[in-house]
Amino acid sequence: MTGLGTLINIAAILIGTTIGMIIKGGLQKRYEKIVMQSIGLCVIFIGVNGVITQMLVMENGIFQTRYTLLVIISLVIGSLIGEKINIEARLENFGECCKRKFKMKGDKGNDFVEGFVSSSLLFCVGAMAIVGSIEDGLKHEYATLIAKSFMDMVAGGVLAASLGIGVYFSVIAVGIYQGSITLLAGFVSPYLNNTIISQISCVGSVLIFALGINLILGKKIAIGNMLPAVFMPAIIYYMKFLLHALFHF
Template identity: 30%
Template structure:
């Protein structure tokens, strides 16, 4: 569990460095960084999305997951959490803070490493994935905080809690280490990241990416069901 907390520390440190450098950036540079990050996240997501073996399964998971997410209004709930943290910590940075929080949560929590990393620690004490993820998250948080501000630091709470749950559920989620299940989760996570990249590039219309998140857990549920039956 201490390794997961280390992941959070990397995000905080990276964000603080980004905040320091962000103060000297003009609005044009900030907007350009967001666009560049959007292109990078889109390509990163597209690479993972194309790893699927059965596209029909992935499409079904995405549709069902989106229906669940829309019903639960996960996008609205995550934004409300960002606003709550903003009020509690008395930060007055406008909508940019909430947007930074939501964007950072999606980038840091979507992907195979965010799920498989904590589970590997739980099953056999292997923290290698989280060490790698911590470095990547630290660099990404630096870039995000330089443009979105303090909201990126707030994401640390969600990242640590989310990965902590994966750690404690590790003994129940052994199926996730199977290549087929891991491949589906990676592909779905890639689609979500690609959508997030599009969001960063768009100036007006926004996709409710958070509402797609339940799709990532459907391959695990289906695998459990098949094993029981």
């Protein structure tokens, strides 16, 4: 069944969030803070691990880095595009709209919006969401998305325990994002090779690292506006390919 992997992912997030909400009801504020810092550290670790895995390579017995310039260019250009579109504000406005529409008054301050935005970014940024959705659409293979689901379930539970019910609404972003990739898998797949996926994963891991910093220190970095950077490696790759073809022909 096409899309089953995303449905499993959504179900796992809902289960984890529900558990987190039950825990939240019995947590004092100081415990919520330490839980939030803990998940922030875990997210930073995931981001660092992803960057190191993709950037460090062994050549002639020596560790060397790759993709450094690509990551810089992708982040700069992608951030400029995202800032122009103002993706961060649009995500926040959508969160506020959900809060008003469903009359969610239980979360104090901006916890609802922060929970929605932070969890949506965490669940959508990264290569597993892209690769897993393509495998779902092309081959009906769900192993990648099932593995992602277990991680998202744990992360959703911890985020919900700290930020509350807004995490539930991240399933909307996950459904639209992964569902769209799954439906378009036949079109997208021929244009994604291992190199592009590795580069996308590297840029996505940098954003995950930044998200971890936000979770620990409070919102400082407009990660939403940096989201276009994730897709820049594919654009740059094919721009280089086109220029190379034109130069030779």
